[in-house]
Amino acid sequence: MSVEAFKAYMKEMKAYQEALNLIFWDMRTKIPKKAMEERTDVVGVLSDKIYQMQTSDDLKEMIETVPTQTSDPLILKAIAVAEEDYQRNVKIPQAEYRQFVVVQAKSEAAWQEAREANDFEMLAPYLEQLIAYNKSFSHYWGYEGHLYDGLLNSYEPGLTTAILDPVFETLKDALVPLIKAIEDQAVDVDVQQILHHFPKDDQKAFALSILDRMGFDFDKGRLDETIHPFAIGIHPFDVRVTTRYDERDFRTALFGTIHEGGHALYEQNFDEALHHTVLADGASMGIHESQSLFWENFIGRSNDFWDSQFKHFLSHAPAAFQTLEKQSFYRAVNEVKPSFIRIEADELTYAMHIILRYELEKELIDGSLTVQELPKAWNDKMEAYLGIRPDQDIDGVLQDIHWAAGDFGYFPTYLLGYMYAAQIYKRIETDIHMPMMIKMGDYSPIREWLTEHVHRHGKMKKPLELIEDMTGEGLNPDYLIHYLTDKYTDIYQIK
């Protein structure tokens, strides 16, 4: 088949994906309550259609014949990505995958019930089955080192436990003592001073202005409200950010919007030549997360950011905020406090939440930890890394949906993204005077830099290739360690 036929095929596949993405957005923002169940059937029909196209004999033929007809690197890369998807999909026997999907759906429901009853036993049998399926999938997909690598690779191509283990050990060695030192420090941060009532519409006005300064294009996207915030690229010309407003804690919406805005900038700025191809997508989950954490933490939670935005923030904030002093405010939004729930964690302890999950899921997959042993293992690690121990599993092993949804190998991408973000920040500084740029309150040169070095490439490069091309080195935890150490020894005045 011809190159043109392959292009048309990709474009059609993308059209179904676009419809599906709009449905996902709608299901999480606008859909009437009683339509939810029904709509999942529509998701099923469209997903099946995409799956058929990803695994069709037509596509197989294109994968075999198109590379002989062109030397266009874009087409060749698109064929390579399509082939990876093809292989991943066809390697799992369809009957087994169908069974997995059924268990997955039952498990998610069981997770909800287990949370309500605070009873891990209700979820345990499903977890056992999902782990067995994941092991089986990893065998089908193949791996060289650890059985877990097959899973990890599906989210972060090229990453292995051989790379991650020493990196996470290095992080642990640096961060656990830092967290301990902060706990032991006499200096305290007063977070109460920023927890005043802040009307939703005013929060929204400020969040919109920040999105705008970040370079988010509102002609190619929008901001809506939801329960569990996300950003979704329906198409690069239609990227939607969502947020949740907590009127008693503005941080939820503000930092959430900046975080999702970082994802959105990635999705809005793929090179136009990639549109309508499988390459108009993030390089990996980790690279995607690097973009959100870059903006949320390295920009949004920085002293430089608040130097320029504090007055602007006050102009939207109610009277109770007006007596705040900027430096004290900056310290308050950066309070470090070990806590049970990952998605509520501060930017320092967050890393430990991920390492804990990585270590546990690796053991679950290689069989050195059983599901029965999991809750205690969770709590033990929590105590070892953060010095706190959950009283109930809802504050521990039951908090995240990932495992209950059959996702193993996903968690480390959060922390990979964090390390990548620190590496990218360091690299940007060789081109742009970041403190000055951030203080000026115009972030468009930063967005342009990211577009040039990250966004526009989409899936043209593998994650580590992208990082190496950009920074001249591979994954390196030192930049994140330095960033966190410098920032928090300053805030907490640790000697």
Add this chain to the structure above:
Amino acid sequence: MSVEAFKAYMKEMKAYQEALNLIFWDMRTKIPKKAMEERTDVVGVLSDKIYQMQTSDDLKEMIETVPTQTSDPLILKAIAVAEEDYQRNVKIPQAEYRQFVVVQAKSEAAWQEAREANDFEMLAPYLEQLIAYNKSFSHYWGYEGHLYDGLLNSYEPGLTTAILDPVFETLKDALVPLIKAIEDQAVDVDVQQILHHFPKDDQKAFALSILDRMGFDFDKGRLDETIHPFAIGIHPFDVRVTTRYDERDFRTALFGTIHEGGHALYEQNFDEALHHTVLADGASMGIHESQSLFWENFIGRSNDFWDSQFKHFLSHAPAAFQTLEKQSFYRAVNEVKPSFIRIEADELTYAMHIILRYELEKELIDGSLTVQELPKAWNDKMEAYLGIRPDQDIDGVLQDIHWAAGDFGYFPTYLLGYMYAAQIYKRIETDIHMPMMIKMGDYSPIREWLTEHVHRHGKMKKPLELIEDMTGEGLNPDYLIHYLTDKYTDIYQIK
């Protein structure tokens, strides 16, 4: 193939339609500006998919074999409807239909430009082509009497010019003199008294409360804002109403919401057995319009309605409305005034706007009127029926998109719906004391009656079959004539 296979096939087809409907809703309410063009490609892919399923050999086989395997009336009716769609689609040569779609798209763009330039000549060549295609389609589809009948039938199965011509003549004979009498009458209606600034959010609160009283289920639908209001049934559990707020004239949003709410009640209340079949749809365009006009005019613009809702209205309205007197207000919202633009017409002159279009499009199809003669013919009829003559084509023949979009035979369904609504109202009165019920402000028994006699049947009955089963007679213009005559001789105190 089996009955079960046919059900699964319909369900899958409906799923694609559901995705498409969500996209339509989004394109008219939420989509970012720059995504519009791109999204039309997605519409194309999904429409093609549905067309393929409507005309596939698999479906053809089901149409032939399923009726031999079941006596279930629902399945047999679904097969019949699927067969009608199949026949309509396969009778037109695919190449010719593709050409038509291209001309249609160019014509819609030309219509926009012609409106901006107020120059009918820019549209004329496209209209000529679209009329030629429509004639050709009517030949393919077949008809017994007038060439126009083939087109009319595609919107209103069973209706013909032989039925419509005398009915519209009767209407004309009654309404033209009534409109003239109102014009000549000394009594005047003061519409200025209701044209005060009315904040959007307050209008919305009142509109939502009326939708709620009508029995609109907000767990199965929502209300959004748009430029050109519509209601869309994405699925019976997800029916979305849209409206437009004019802060200087509350009537736009209020009566618009009630109108679209009437459509929405129809879409929300198909019998559950019909869901996921081609039968979960309105019986025809005319029956659908009967539901919207029933609520908008017969309920919403009635004296009884304002007897119960006027205080409630005032509780949402700004100070400038508070001195209004109910009876004067009622007369004001029912002002009759011949005007050029159909969608802004009052409920009496509206009928003449439709008759004018029906007569003209019939002549365009049978060739007794040329496109070149059209603007003058339009203006002549306008003068004959409403006593006013447009100065420019933008106030005349260029105002509606229908013809420019290739739709001929659609306009009369608006007036059919109006006559059906009057017939239904008369019929309801034999079961429900309407003035009392409307005055009580609880419209749920009315909604329930409509569900029992109209909504739940979906496409199980043809439009005239539905009307005859319900009222014991066929299409009859007398009820509409009586309604309009009684109402407006009273309001304008015509002796």
